[in-house]
Amino acid sequence: MTKKVKLKISARLFKKKTRRNGNNGPKNCRFCSSAEQVQQLDYKNASFLKGFMTERGKILQSRISGVCCKHQRTLSSQIRKSRTMALLPYSAQYYNN
Amino acid sequence: MEHKVRYEVLILTSPEITQDEGKELETKFDKVVQSQKGLVVSFERWGKYRLAYPVRKNDYGVYFLARFEAESKDKALIEEVKTLFAIKLEDVVMRTVITALDAKQSLEYQRPRSLEETPPREEGYVRERRSDRPMMASNQDAPLGSEEDMQADVE
Numbered sequence A: 001m002t003k004k005v006k007l008k009i010s011a012r013l014f015k016k017k018t019r020r021n022g023n024n025g026p027k028n029c030r031f032c033s034s035a036e037q038v039q040q041l042d043y044k045n046a047s048f049l050k051g052f053m054t055e056r057g058k059i060l061q062s063r064i065s066g067v068c069c070k071h072q073r074t075l076s077s078q079i080r081k082s083r084t085m086a087l088l089p090y091s092a093q094y095y096n097n
Numbered sequence B: 001m002e003h004k005v006r007y008e009v010l011i012l013t014s015p016e017i018t019q020d021e022g023k024e025l026e027t028k029f030d031k032v033v034q035s036q037k038g039l040v041v042s043f044e045r046w047g048k049y050r051l052a053y054p055v056r057k058n059d060y061g062v063y064f065l066a067r068f069e070a071e072s073k074d075k076a077l078i079e080e081v082k083t084l085f086a087i088k089l090e091d092v093v094m095r096t097v098i099t100a101l102d103a104k105q106s107l108e109y110q111r112p113r114s115l116e117e118t119p120p121r122e123e124g125y126v127r128e129r130r131s132d133r134p135m136m137a138s139n140q141d142a143p144l145g146s147e148e149d150m151q152a153d154v155e
Helices: A011-020 A035-040 A046-052 A069-084 B019-035 B075-088 B146-154
Strands: B005-013 B039-055 B058-070 B093-101
Touching (some): A046 A069, A069 B093, B005 B039, B019 B039, B019 B058, B058 B075
Antiparallel strands (some): B005 B058, B039 B058
16 A cells, blocks of 8 residues: 655645635624614615625625625615616626716 | 505606606606505605616616505505506606515615715816726726735635
């Protein structure tokens, strides 16, 4: 039997592993901690919702914005609702004009 | 047991709507709601807005928010309101969405500033254009601060 040789991991592979396991403690959802913020979660409140969208008009992932999954679902549905009412764009083509 | 159910309708109309036509909308809405034994809570005109994308080839539009109450979950009332805005007034009203509200929820809400409320630009104000900024080799779709966050995790 050959001895199992532990190879040195390259820097690239190390970064890949840590990025996957990069949990820096529990996520702090801003909506779970304050009821005022939950009141702001409304499809009419387009300026507030815009903070959860990228420059291109896409909805931000919860692992980047730090929103818990329950509130991410509400947030996405409110963003999609205001998109149908033309308060928020579907894509940023018309933004930059 | 009678439960008061509250609904709100957000309407988007074409920008050429006049003040008289706006009042006509209100009276028609009042009539329809009262004919179905409902109660009108509020009818507000938000004002002219720049739309996020052109709707029926209009870049601007006027928003109205109407709120009404019913005794119980009344399908007929919602259907009447829907037919009023979506079908009967189809040439003026471009988009409409009806939402149910919590009875205990407060009636306050936040909305973006309309064009009539934004102050006019000062003279001599030059808007910085994207083409004037120095060219940077950056990821177009990166959300704010994400790349910095990712590098902080790795370190």
